[in-house]
Amino acid sequence: MTATFKNWHKSSYSGxxxxxxxxxxxxxxxxxxxxxxxxxxxxxxxxxxSSGQWSAFVADVKANDRLTGGHTA
Structure with a gap:
């Protein structure tokens, strides 16, 4: 199956x-x-x-952001 992506939007974290x-x-x-x-x-x-994989990724990023105070290495 080929996905048909719609509603593309730029990440708010992009430079x-x-x-x-x-x-x-x-x-x-x-x-x-x-x-x-x-x-x-x-x-x-x-x-x-998959939507589940994406949700898990976003949750991990948010959890890391809280742990690091928004700073990355």
Whole structure:
């Protein structure tokens, strides 16, 4: 099955200069979340995650952010 991602939007954590941006899109029917490189847009390869995998990833990032006070190495 090929996912059809819609509603792409740039991450709020992407750099302000546009150099390090990623976008998230969803395929609600398939229950899949896609991540791609903003600079490449529609020709960018897409990393696809199930909605459960994506939710777990986001929860881990938020938990780490709370532990580090928003600072990363």
């Amino acid at each position: 302000g200069s546009g150099e390090d941006c990623v976008e998230q899109g969803v395929d609600m029917a398939a229950g899949v979340v896609g991540i791609r490189d903003t600079k490449k847009g529609g020709v960018s390869p897409v990393l696809a995650f």
